[in-house]
Amino acid sequence: MSHALNDQTDAELLAAFxxxxxxxxxxxxxxxxxxxxAQAKRMLGNQADAEDVAQDAxxxxxxxxxxxxxxxxxxTTWLYRVVANLCTDRLRKSGRAIDLDAVAEPADDTPSVQANLQDAARADALRTALADLPERQAQxxxxxxxxELGNPEIATIMDTNVRTVESLIARGKRALIAKLSGRKAELGYEDDQD
Amino acid sequence: MKMTKTDETALEDVFARIRAEDVPVRDALLDRIMLDADTVLAERQQTTPTASRPGLGAMLLDAIGGWPSFSGLAAATVAGVWIGVAPPDAIGNLSASIWGGTIEVPLLESDALLGLEG
Known part of the structure; x- marks a missing residue:
């Protein structure tokens, strides 16, 4: 792997390929x-699925x-868009639903283990709720x-403007909260006493 | 049903938890991706026509200046053969004037061979 190639931009390397x-x-x-x-794993929550999406992208x-x-x-902008599209497609096709029963009875019921399981259940619930959003809101x-991209970059990725992005994010988050609110008990939010 | 944290904060906590997840990049995945790159490269090389080496005929044709020159050469050759088979009178007269008349040269001493003389 030559040093000169390492210094080239992604676009230059793609042209060379x-x-x-x-x-x-x-x-x-x-x-x-x-x-x-990493992007695919964060959206899908599953390493094998994330690797399939990465290979496809x-x-x-x-x-x-x-x-x-x-x-x-x-x-990188193009890849963000492709990965987001592939992940939302995959989430919809899988019709995923978290199996909370599978994580409700830990072999070790120490508080830290229970907290980790609860965290995992919440993360999975969020991904499931994300999959139920309209595609552009989810993206x-x-x-x-x-x-953690800025709104201008998201606007570029989604081929729209910043105001639309702000609107999509606000509506998406409201919808997520509404979906997760119905599951507060099973996700343990009632136990979170500060 | 009561949440002790605001909904927005609770949501942000879950996002943060997902962001903190470890995402390994396994060598097997990198190998699969490079295998795909190799496949695409090979397919592209197969579909891209490669410049083949010209054959002997093409090289000879090039040497005389291509098809236009070849057709001119062919026409001149045909004309030459025809003139040889049926020369116009002007050509015959011209040769007579140059050589001073008809010269007959026996190729075989046929009379001698047949003993017709003497």
Whole structure:
């Protein structure tokens, strides 16, 4: 892996790959995969599913390489959008629903173990609620609160403007709270006495 | 039903919990992704037409200047053969004037061979 290639931008490496340079693909794989798989894992909550989405997203990148227009978008921006779309599709198709019974009876019932399980149940419940949101709301909320991107960047990723992003996030969060409010007891919020 | 934290704070806590999750990047995944890249590269090389080496005929054609030159050459050759088979009178007269008349040269001494003389 040459030092010169390592210094190149994602778009330059993608152009090199389109020209047949395998080393460029190697650098892009190591540079982009951690971010891609992390985004997918945060949305899906499952490592194997996240890896499938990461592989699918990178495959799309390899295929689009010859037609890539560096002036139109950043590679990372494009990948955020592709991963978000793939994850929302996968969540909808799976029709996922958390199995709280599976985590309700821990073998070890010490407070810390119970707290961890409760945290996991809440995270899973949030992902399930996210999957039930309208697609654009789910994408805006996940990009803002799971990826911690700024609204202008989210607007670019979603090909819209900042005001629309703000609106999508606000409506999405209200909907999430409404969905999770019906499950306060099973998620243990009533026990959280400060 | 009462929540001790505000709904928004509770939601943010869950987001923070998800963000803090460890996400390993396994070598097997990197290998799968590179295998895909190799496949795409191989497919692209198969579909891209490669410049083949020209054959002997093409090289000869190039040497004489391509098809236009070849057709001119062919026409000149046909004309030459025809002139040889049926020369116009002007050509015959021209050769007579150059060589001073018809010269007959026996290729075989047929009369001698057949003993017709003497």
């Amino acid at each position: 389109a020209g047949g340079d395998r080393a460029a693909a190697m650098i892009l794989t190591h540079r982009l995969t951690p971010r891609v798989v 990178m495959m799309r990148l390899w295929k689009i390489a010859p037609d890539w227009d560096a002036d139109r978008a950043k590679v 805006a909320v996940s990009l803002r609160h799971l990826e």
